[in-house]
Amino acid sequence: MRTTATRDHIVEAALSLVADRGFTATSVDDIASAAGVAKGSVFYNFGSKSGLFEAIITEGVARLTAALRAASDGLHGRDALEALVSELLTQIRAHPDFAKLMVAETFRTGRSWQDSIRLVREESMGTFAVVVAETWPDRDASLTAAALFGAALLAGLEWLVFQPERTLEDVRAAVLATVH
Amino acid sequence: MRTTATRDHIVEAALSLVADRGFTATSVDDIASAAGVAKGSVFYNFGSKSGLFEAIITEGVARLTAALRAASDGLHGRDALEALVSELLTQIRAHPDFAKLMVAETFRTGRSWQDSIRLVREESMGTFAVVVAETWPDRDASLTAAALFGAALLAGLEWLVFQPERTLEDVRAAVLATVH
DNA sequence: GTCTATACGAAGATAGAC
């Protein structure tokens, strides 16, 4: 995937602004200014404002899903679930803006980039669901996966947004103690 | 608290639209039209668009917190936590639009109604934190509360948005199995 | 491929009638 420096600057600036203010509340002027490029360049590179947003979501979900799959690869049962929780927290720390975006957009249905955001559920939460189904065949995989994902996600955001002085290990311990 | 019929119609219509599209993406025209009132009435009753939003959040948090406190009143330990999870799911079912709003806005910092949304953390999640502190004095109360709250919230939204055919008892069982 | 300038529509807010 070839990505120019301009493109990357725009994505980075947009993600940071949108995570904090929301998508519609962030203007292309703001994004271009924060990225240090002209407004026209945003439209040249992404076609439209919502095109930019779709690109951000698609790339973020792909990265998150790949990381989760790699982390649980070869593991089974409880080990696999612990690895997934740890990796999700690691990814939240590495990309907090994307985490905010996920939690804000996953359950909305009236947005133009709905198809892109659907991947969060199907791919990222799906990684949890696969391991749940294998570990606890008697439980409902998708509801349990949502609960696990939600526990790690909200604890991770609580950590980064409101208690950044805590360590990853603190949060990991709190989540694993809760879900065991 | 005296609330006129017009006021209630506006709040109801706004909540439904905003939960689905986001706040800035929903126009006052849309809200007024869905509520069956004129645009001017929205501004007469709430002063501004963000004033309307603050009212929605404040009232929703008050209702949710009161319900959670009532549900866990007189209970302790695991009983209290089970009651909180059940009541949170019940409230999510009764007010799914408000639940979507909460999850979308709680971790944003760059919005004008930030002071109102802060109450979600302090009051609603705080109810969980109080019980956690009492039940497991050795654990971190706020991180554990966030994990519990997140498990119930995301499982509840997964249920209502994507699997509405499931029952409250299904979801309750999945969440409680996960967090025990 | 990136910039500046501009067109054009959308949306928050207000004034005044009823």
Place this chain on the structure above:
DNA sequence: GTCTATCTTCGTATAGAC
């Protein structure tokens, strides 16, 4: 207290220069 009409700003998107 609610409505209609209007003002004004802001924001997406495009055209064309460099």
